[in-house]
Structures are given as structure tokens and as C-alpha cells.
Amino acid sequence: MIIDAAATSRCLDAIRERRPLIHNITNLVVTNTTANALLALGASPAMVEGADEVEEFVAKSAALVVNLGTMSADRAAAMRLAVAAARRADVPWVLDPVAVGVMRYRSWLARDLLAHAPAAIRGNASEILNLEGGADGMAHGVDSTAGSAAAVAAAQRLARATGAAVGVTGAIDYVTDGSRTIGIHNGDAMMARVTGLGCTATAIVGACLAVEQDRFAAVVHGLAVTAVAGEIAAARAHGPGSLQLEFYDALYRLDAATLEERIRFG
Amino acid sequence: MIIDAAATSRCLDAIRERRPLIHNITNLVVTNTTANALLALGASPAMVEGADEVEEFVAKSAALVVNLGTMSADRAAAMRLAVAAARRADVPWVLDPVAVGVMRYRSWLARDLLAHAPAAIRGNASEILNLEGGADGMAHGVDSTAGSAAAVAAAQRLARATGAAVGVTGAIDYVTDGSRTIGIHNGDAMMARVTGLGCTATAIVGACLAVEQDRFAAVVHGLAVTAVAGEIAAARAHGPGSLQLEFYDALYRLDAATLEERIRFG
Amino acid sequence: MIIDAAATSRCLDAIRERRPLIHNITNLVVTNTTANALLALGASPAMVEGADEVEEFVAKSAALVVNLGTMSADRAAAMRLAVAAARRADVPWVLDPVAVGVMRYRSWLARDLLAHAPAAIRGNASEILNLEGGADGMAHGVDSTAGSAAAVAAAQRLARATGAAVGVTGAIDYVTDGSRTIGIHNGDAMMARVTGLGCTATAIVGACLAVEQDRFAAVVHGLAVTAVAGEIAAARAHGPGSLQLEFYDALYRLDAATLEERIRFG
Numbered sequence: 052m053i054i055d056a057a058a059t060s061r062c063l064d065a066i067r068e069r070r071p072l073i074h075n076i077t078n079l080v081v082t083n084t085t086a087n088a089l090l091a092l093g094a095s096p097a098m099v100e101g102a103d104e105v106e107e108f109v110a111k112s113a114a115l116v117v118n119l120g121t122m123s124a125d126r127a128a129a130m131r132l133a134v135a136a137a138r139r140a141d142v143p144w145v146l147d148p149v150a151v152g153v154m155r156y157r158s159w160l161a162r163d164l165l166a167h168a169p170a171a172i173r174g175n176a177s178e179i180l181n182l183e184g185g186a187d188g189m190a191h192g193v194d195s196t197a198g199s200a201a202a203v204a205a206a207q208r209l210a211r212a213t214g215a216a217v218g219v220t221g222a223i224d225y226v227t228d229g230s231r232t233i234g235i236h237n238g239d240a241m242m243a244r245v246t247g248l249g250c251t252a253t254a255i256v257g258a259c260l261a262v263e264q265d266r267f268a269a270v271v272h273g274l275a276v277t278a279v280a281g282e283i284a285a286a287r288a289h290g291p292g293s294l295q296l297e298f299y300d301a302l303y304r305l306d307a308a309t310l311e312e313r314i315r316f317g
Numbered sequence: 318m319i320i321d322a323a324a325t326s327r328c329l330d331a332i333r334e335r336r337p338l339i340h341n342i343t344n345l346v347v348t349n350t351t352a353n354a355l356l357a358l359g360a361s362p363a364m365v366e367g368a369d370e371v372e373e374f375v376a377k378s379a380a381l382v383v384n385l386g387t388m389s390a391d392r393a394a395a396m397r398l399a400v401a402a403a404r405r406a407d408v409p410w411v412l413d414p415v416a417v418g419v420m421r422y423r424s425w426l427a428r429d430l431l432a433h434a435p436a437a438i439r440g441n442a443s444e445i446l447n448l449e450g451g452a453d454g455m456a457h458g459v460d461s462t463a464g465s466a467a468a469v470a471a472a473q474r475l476a477r478a479t480g481a482a483v484g485v486t487g488a489i490d491y492v493t494d495g496s497r498t499i500g501i502h503n504g505d506a507m508m509a510r511v512t513g514l515g516c517t518a519t520a521i522v523g524a525c526l527a528v529e530q531d532r533f534a535a536v537v538h539g540l541a542v543t544a545v546a547g548e549i550a551a552a553r554a555h556g557p558g559s560l561q562l563e564f565y566d567a568l569y570r571l572d573a574a575t576l577e578e579r580i581r582f583g
Numbered sequence: 584m585i586i587d588a589a590a591t592s593r594c595l596d597a598i599r600e601r602r603p604l605i606h607n608i609t610n611l612v613v614t615n616t617t618a619n620a621l622l623a624l625g626a627s628p629a630m631v632e633g634a635d636e637v638e639e640f641v642a643k644s645a646a647l648v649v650n651l652g653t654m655s656a657d658r659a660a661a662m663r664l665a666v667a668a669a670r671r672a673d674v675p676w677v678l679d680p681v682a683v684g685v686m687r688y689r690s691w692l693a694r695d696l697l698a699h700a701p702a703a704i705r706g707n708a709s710e711i712l713n714l715e716g717g718a719d720g721m722a723h724g725v726d727s728t729a730g731s732a733a734a735v736a737a738a739q740r741l742a743r744a745t746g747a748a749v750g751v752t753g754a755i756d757y758v759t760d761g762s763r764t765i766g767i768h769n770g771d772a773m774m775a776r777v778t779g780l781g782c783t784a785t786a787i788v789g790a791c792l793a794v795e796q797d798r799f800a801a802v803v804h805g806l807a808v809t810a811v812a813g814e815i816a817a818a819r820a821h822g823p824g825s826l827q828l829e830f831y832d833a834l835y836r837l838d839a840a841t842l843e844e845r846i847r848f849g
Contacts, residue, residue: 070457072457072458078630079345079611079614079630079632080614080615080618080630081615082345082346082387083346083347083349083350083512083513083615084615086346086512086513087511087512087557087558087561090509090510090511090512090557091510091556091557091558095457095458095459095460096458096459096512097416097458097459098344098345098346098386098387099387099388099416099420100345100387100389101387101388101389101390101422102390103388103390103422104388104420104422104423107420107421107422108419108420111419111458112458120630121614121630121631121632121633122631122633122635122636123632123633123657124633124634124635125389125391125657150629150631153640153643154631154636154639154640155639156633156635156636156639157636191602191604191627192604192627192628192629192643192644193627193628193629194627243622244622244623244835245619245622246615246618246619246622246628247615247618288832289832289836290623290831290832290833290834290835290836291619291622291623291831291832291835292619292623292827292828292829292830292831292832292835293828293831293832295558295619295828295831296558296559296561296562296828297558298558299556299557299558299559299561300554300555300556300557300558300559301556302556303510303556303557303558304555304556336723338723338724345611348611348612348653349612349613349615349616349778349779352612352778352779353777353778353823353824353827356775356776356777356778356823357776357822357823357824361723361724361725361726362724362725362778363682363724363725364610364611364612364652364653365653365654365682365686366611366653366655367653367654367655367656367688368656369654369656369688370654370686370688370689373686373687373688374685374686377685377724378724391655391657561824562824562825562827562828563824564824565822565823565824565825565827566820566821566822566823566824566825567822568822569776569822569823569824570821570822
């Protein structure tokens with residue numbers, strides 16, 4: 052499969068046409084922004100996290116997004132039910148291992164969830180290094196202390212060990228399935244000043260998994276769409292408040308010509 | 318009672334003057350946006366959902382809003398306490414049956430809550446059809462698969478069965494109390510690309526119930542205010558991000574002349 | 584120590600340089616807006632509220648923010664663990680007693696938490712009067728029914744009784760440590776029409792406590808930064824929606840010259 056801007060554009064078209072139902076179990080900070088980003092993109096988001104409901108809902112969904120931020124025992128229990136149900140129903144799911152390595156509870160949880168065959172994993176460098184190697188404690192809260200390039204080898208090992216396509220986001224985003232590896236040279240530094248744009252990238256990857264069989268391609272398309280919308284938004288913004296708003300508008304208006312002009316794979 | 322733009326404007330004036338305390342038990346996606354919409358409107362919102370607190374708080378409130386999104390066992394328990402307390406204290410309450418029919422747990426919960434005499438119900442067509450008829454499974458996640466007109470007869474039956482005024486939102490909004498039925502021809506298609514504007518409409522209906530004895534009129538005014546603010550916002554917006562921001566600003570600035578000029582009942 | 588705009592500016596510089604990790608246990612309405620305000624300011628926010636994680640995380644943090652909105656039994660348990668851990672690890676923490684006096688459960692909780700030596704407390708007049716005197720029931724939901732000046736004497740007594748620096752926000756903000764008292768004559772009335780800007784002020788106080796040893800100064804700087812960013816935002820805004828966005832942008836762009844020009848202590 053050729054990975055280029057035209058392929059990303061076809062993936063975006065498929066989302067807008069099919070409007071896949073994306074089941075999110077995510078953290079309390081980004082429920083609203085994740086739903087808005089998926090709606091702006093053209094998908095149909097739903098947040099369902101009750102233990103009484105997740106199994107029933109995941110079976111109706113086109114993809115599942117599992118995000119470990121603001122973890123609680125209740126949400127952990129729901130996640131365990133949901134990923135098992137996703138595997139049974141053959142629904143692709145993506146893991147966002149927020150702050151793995153910083154707190155032991157969620158490191159254990161993340162490793163348990165990995166046993167249920169995620170199609171994709173998206174994290175920052177500290178998260179991917181910790182998830183792969185178990186080298187705890189090198190992050191600064193939810194933010195990475197390492198550049199994304201430092202985690203590429205760990206991402207490749209993690210991809211081979213789990214079968215997932217792995218995305219490491221940072222100044223440059225890297226995606227690998229263990230054999231193929233690609234860099235995405237888009238985005239803007241101000242994106243790190245808006246909370247949860249990493250979580251948004253993961254949810255957009257979820258939407259791509261719903262319409263794209265090749266999981267490596269799905270992660271590439273999801274991160275490319277996020278980074279391009281982010282750089283368009285940053286160029287129009289006067290600060291992180293306006294960046295957030297412009298990001299939704301840019302996602303909504305994104306078209307093939309803009310992707311062709313802006314995406315820089317390499 | 319005559320339902321016209323002047324009546325809607327008087328309802329809005331009463332909210333701004335009395336600043337009614339609106340108790341919300343709502344889903345995790347829309348806590349912030351619901352509070353902001355009620356503040357922009359002129360009401361005084363509070364989100365209280367702890368089982369230790371809801372009964373005490375509902376008795377101090379002018380209206381209660383119960384929204385079934387992102388359901389959990391804890392929030393369900395709080396809702397049962399709250400609606401019973403609202404009935405005892407004669408506080409009007411409005412039900413938003415998010416995704417009823419999609420998941421059995423919340424369908425059962427919704428039907429239990431209905432026994433506590435809601436003053437109003439606001440949902441999309443799939444939700445109202447499911448809530449009235451028990452015909453499960455026809456929604457696409459939290460979004461409707463039917464147009465609002467398809468649910469008018471079910472809304473009329475639901476109103477007669479429960480005593481609530483029922484609003485069905487969509488391209489045209491319909492409101493009925495079982496004998497009277499009216500359409501509201503306002504709003505904009507882009508509103509569906511912002512998460513939770515339906516939930517916001519329900520909360521604004523709650524604010525109207527706090528100041529308007531006629532529950533049919535309260536639902537009409539609440540949906541008309543939401544739809545007019547939404548169409549003003551859509552006209553100024555470049556996408557769903559700016560629509561959300563402009564919506565708050567439009568609510569805040571809404572006046573009698575604008576309502577008179579824009580509202581189209583029929 | 585001299586409290587002037589230059590000192591506030593040095594505090595802001597220290598936050599931007601050290602990027603302190605701020606641990607927030609806060610209400611469901613403001614998780615996103617609090618994180619965005621702290622990021623725009625230059626701090627590194629994290630929301631961690633699981634009982635399995637809070638003790639481990641608070642020990643890694645530079646300050647802890649505890650906010651009593653949308654209280655639940657689970658979050659209350661996490662708060663008790665977190666403030667005890669903060670005290671053991673000598674991490675400064677700030678209490679936001681949302682709606683204390685309105686509901687008995689959180690009034691009891693607030694008084695229990697006070698025993699763990701907060702460095703600071705930030706509330707509106709009703710909250711401070713209730714927290715200090717136990718005079719229940721005078722608030723209108725989460726909003727104050729009294730002007731900030733009416734709570735200055737109570738704030739002074741509360742500061743002497745607890746050792747915390749106490750901020751009372753309103754049209755004028757007052758800060759006291761029981762011996763020193765100062766007023767901050769900034770801000771804009773429209774700020775009260777955006778949900779959670781009081782909660783944001785508390786979180787910004789938390790960021791100041793992370794870099795400023797003098798807790799009185801930390802509260803003054805935190806409230807001054809919030810009020811100045813708020814008045815800049817209000818001047819650019821067309822309503823509360825645009826005020827929220829402009830607030831983040833103003834925080835992000837705030838500099839020494841602007842603080843010098845605008846801050847009015849007295």
C-alpha cells in the first residue's frame with residue numbers, strides 16, 4: 052500500500068461518507084473536546100463507560116478508543132470489559148496510555164489491556180518508552196520528557212510484540228508496525244499548550260481504524276490529519292484558546308488539496 | 318395562552334430577572350457547555366450529582382435537568398433520589414433520554430424515571446420513538462436515524478401517557494402536550510456537528526420551566542431560544558468550533574427584536 | 584516582601600521557566616478549562632483523582648489543587664488521601680470550597696480537609712463566610728449572595744485559624760494571611776458569566792504556590808494574573824463564549840509591561 056496525501060484524503064472521505072460510530076472510554080478532561088473533534092471530522096462519537104453498558108455498545112461500534120487519563124477503578128473495570136468485547140466482536144481498538152510509567156496502577160492496567168490485541172497504540176515518547184520497557188518514572192506528569200525520535204526503536208519493538216501499529220507523537224510524529232516506519236513532519240509547537248490534543252489524535256486514529264483495514268495506514272492518516280489541522284489552526288491563532296477553536300474549524304473544512312499541499316511524510 | 322415570539326421574549330426576561338437556580342445531573346461530555354449556556358442565558362446553573370447531596374440540593378432549586386448520557390450506576394442512583402425529591406418538593410424536572418433504545422440499561426432507567434412525573438421530555442426522533450414505543454435499536458449511537466416529523470405521533474402519545482410536554486428536535490423541532498402541537502422552523506444543520514447542543518436545549522428548557530407555569534409553553538420557548546441562538550451562531554461561524562463560541566455569545570445578546578424577527582412557529 | 588506588579592511578573596516568569604507539575608482534583612465542570620488555563624499560563628497540569636493513584640502522584644507534584652464541586656463519595660475519599668499525602672511530602676495545597684454552606688456533606692468535608700494545613704483557600708464571599716463561621720444556607724447555588732468586602736473579616740479569622748492565606752474573589756478580590764490584607768481592583772463583571780473562572784483562579788493560585796514560598800504573595804499573584812487576563816479578555820469579547828477563548832490567549836501572552844500597566848493593588 053502506498054502511503055501518501057491522496058491515501059490520507061481517501062481515508063477522510065470514507066469517514067465523512069460512512070460516519071462510523073466511535074465508542075470512547077476516555078478521561079474526564081477531554082470528553083467534550085474528543086467528541087467535538089470526531090464530529091468536526093465527520094465521525095459519530097459516543098462516550099459510554101458504564102460497566103452495565105460498554106459490552107453492549109462496543110459490539111455496535113466501528114472502533115473503540117481507550118484512554119487511561121483520570122483513571123478510576125470503575126472506569127478500569129469498564130475498560131477491561133470493553134476491550135474483551137471488542138476482541139470478541141472484531142472491533143478494532145486503539146490504546147492511549149496516558150501517563151503510563153508515572154503511576155504504577157495505570158502501568159499495570161495498560162499491560163493487562165495490551166493482552167487484548169489493540170490494533171493501534173498512540174502515546175508520547177515517555178509513554179511509549181515506559182509501555183515497552185517498563186522503565187518507570189521518566190515523564191513529567193502527563194507530558195513527555197523525551198523527544199519522539201528517542202522512542203522509535205521502542206515503538207518498533209512494541210509493535211512487533213503486540214501486533215499493533217504504534218504512533219509516537221512529538222515535534223515529528225513517527226508511526227511503525229515493526230517493519231514499516233514513517234515520520235510525519237507537520238503540526239505546531241503551540242499544540243502542546245492545548246490540553247488533550249494528543250488524546251484527540253488517538254480518537255481520530257480510532258475513526259481511521261473504522262474505515263481503513265491496514266492499521267499502519269490508519270495510524271498514519273489519523274496523525275497526519277491531526278497535525279495538518281493543528282498547524283492550520285496555529286497559523287490562525289493568537290494563543291491556545293483560539294487554536295482549540297480553529298482546530299475544530301480546520302478539521303471540518305479539511306480537503307484533499309490542503310492535505311496534498313501540506314502533508315510532509317518522510 | 319398565545320405562543321408567539323413576544324411570549325418567548327417574556328420568558329427570557331423572566332430568566333434574566335429571577336436568575337433561577339437550575340440543578341443539573343448530566344453527562345460527562347456536556348457539564349461545562351451546559352453550565353456555560355445557562356450562564357450565558359442568565360440562569361444560575363449548578364451540577365450536583367453525589368447521592369449524599371442531590372436530595373438536599375434539588376429542594377433548593379427552581380428546576381431539575383436529568384440527562385442520561387455517559388450513564389453510571391452511581392449517577393443512576395443519584396437520579397432516582399433526585400427525581401423523587403423533585404416530585405415531593407414540587408420542583409419541575411425535564412428528562413433528556415440520551416441514547417434510549419440503544420442500550421437496555423438506560424432504557425429501563427428512563428422508564429423508571431418517567432414514573433416520577435417529569436414536566437418535560439426533550440429528545441431526538443429515535444429517542445422519543447424508543448421511549449414511547451419500546452422499539453429498540455434504531456438509533457446510530459447518540460444520533461437519530463429518523464427525522465423529527467416521524468416522531469410527532471409518538472411524542473403526542475408519550476405526552477398523554479406521562480403528562481409531560483414533549484419536544485422532538487431535528488431540522489424542525491416539534492413540541493406537544495398531547496392536545497397542542499407546534500413546529501419551530503429555526504436552527505441550522507451545522508448545530509449537529511457540535512457535541513451536546515441537544516443536551517443544551519434540554520437544560521434551557523429546564524430554565525424556562527423554572528419561570529413558566531405552562532409546561533408546553535416552557536418547552537416551546539426553550540427550544541425556540543436554542544434554535545435562534547444556534548442559527549445566529551451558524552451564520553457567523555466558519556465551522557463547529559466557532560459555532561460553539563458564537564452560540565454562547567448569541568444567547569447572551571439575544572433580545573426581543575431578534576426573537577420577533579427570527580422565530581418561525583408553525 | 585513588597586507586593587507589586589513586578590513581583591507578580593517575577594512569579595509568572597518562574598512558572599514559565601520551571602513549568603511546575605500541578606496536581607488537580609477538581610469538579611467535572613472545569614477539568615478541561617482548568618487544564619487549559621494552567622497550560623496557557625505555562626504550568627504543567629495533571630488531573631489525577633483515583634484513590635489508587637493520588638498519593639503516589641501528589642508526592643511528584645509541585646502543588647495540589649482541591650476543588651469541592653460536583654462532589655462524590657469516591658472523589659471525597661481521594662481528596663482525604665491526597666491532602667494527607669501533600670502534608671507528609673510538604674507539597675503546598677489550595678482548597679476551593681465550592682458551594683460550602685449550601686450542602687451539609689461538603690461543609691463537613693471542607694472542615695475535615697482544613698485540618699490538613701492548606702497553604703491557601705480561595706472562595707467567593709458566601710463560601711468564605713460559611714467556611715469560617717458555619718453560617719449555612721446564604722448562597723445561591725454555587726454563586727455568592729454577598730459582596731467580597733463583607734467577607735474580609737471572616738477571611739482574616741479563617742487565615743489566623745488555619746495558617747492559610749485566604750483569597751475572597753468578587754468585584755474586588757481581597758487576600759489576607761490574617762496580618763496583611765490587600766485588595767485587587769481588576770477583573771470584569773462578565774467573568775461571572777463564564778463557568779468556573781473562580782475554579783481557574785484557584786488553580787492559578789496553585790501554580791503560584793509551586794514557585795513562591797510566601798503564601799500570601801502567591802495568592803495575590805494568582806488572583807492578580809487571573810483578573811488582569813480576565814479584563815483583557817472581556818475587553819475583546821462579544822459575550823461569555825469569546826471571553827473564555829480570549830482568556831486563554833491573554834494568559835498565554837501576558838507580560839511584565841501589561842501587568843505593570845494594569846494591576847491595581849490597594
